[in-house]
Amino acid sequence: MKRLVLVAAVLFATAAFAAATAPKEAKVLPAKQGDVTFKHDTHAKVACEKCHGPGEPKAIGKMQKETAHPMCQPCHKAEGKGPTKCAECHKKK
Numbered sequence: 001m002k003r004l005v006l007v008a009a010v011l012f013a014t015a016a017f018a019a020a021t022a023p024k025e026a027k028v029l030p031a032k033q034g035d036v037t038f039k040h041d042t043h044a045k046v047a048c049e050k051c052h053g054p055g056e057p058k059a060i061g062k063m064q065k066e067t068a069h070p071m072c073q074p075c076h077k078a079e080g081k082g083p084t085k086c087a088e089c090h091k092k093k
Helices: 002-021 048-052 065-079
Strands: 027-029 035-038
Touching: none
Parallel strands: none
Antiparallel strands: 027 035
16 A cells, blocks of 8 residues: 555656646737737746736736736836747737
């Protein structure tokens, strides 16, 4: 029984570590002006709290223009990296 518990704990820890260190896939966020592709890996150097708020990171939820623009544009401009113009983020199909 102890061996079974140990094996289960090791498997759980391995899976948790793999999930935490695995690259995040890009997310396509639908928008009226054209879909926006958000690459989580590109933003990995940014502290999680900056976008997700304090505590354990949670999904941000549906992004709206009123939320996304004030969150993304100031950082992109300050860092001198990332898109800042409409068509650089919003891609029409």
